[in-house]
Amino acid sequence: MSDPRLEIRNLSRHFDASKAVDGVCLSLSPGQVTCLLGPSGCGKSTTLRIVAGVERQDSGEIHVDGELVSDGTSSLPPEQRNIGMMFQDFALFPHLSVLKNIAFGLTGSKLERRNRAHELLERVDLMGYGEKMPHELSGGEQQRVALARAVAPRPKIMLLDEPFSGLDDRLRDGIRDETLKVSARGWCCGSDGDA
Secondary structure (H helix, E strand, O other): OOOOOEEEEEEEEEEOOEEEEEEEEEEEOOOOEEEEOOOOOOOHHHHHHHHHOOOOOOEEEEEEOOEEEEOOOOEOOHHHOOEEEEOOOOOOOOOOOHHHHHHOOOOOOHHHHHHHHHHHHHHOOOOOOOOOOHHHOOHHHHHHHHHHHHHOOOOOEEEEEOOOOOOOHHHHHHHHHHHHHHOOOOOEEEEOOOO
8 A cells, every 4th residue: 555645643833822733634645635624713724834844843744655754853845845835825926927937946947947837828728928927917817827836846745725715706616627627636735714
């Protein structure tokens, strides 16, 4: 039997006297899509940020394909975890074009990075938008750019933090379907707003 793609063991994070994450355990298989549900402030985003490596836990372990990536005392940096993260606010670089936002963080030659960015622009239905700046895009278009940037390096695990919360119902349905299509490899783990 193979190791889980992602395994979280007794994950905890405290801020002063407040427990943001308290003993979270989770095991996800390759191809599994999972959603963390709960009221605002219950620790969903903090859990995802810890798994991605942008925040440290106080205790507990995180394993990817059986390899320990963080245990509260030692931790692989985010760029070595092979985990993609799409933040709730999209976190697009305002001074970079759409194409450069998507290519940011990719390795390889300039041509390889550019080709990968163009491939993803097509997959999220934004061909012709490569030279636009983030402020020139609608919320849904920014969302698709953030998704393309997150999947660009082909991560083993994809984390989405409230990816559809700022969209109207019609756009939410379309972007959700597109997200599942783009992440056809099946590596999504997301948080959603109030349950």
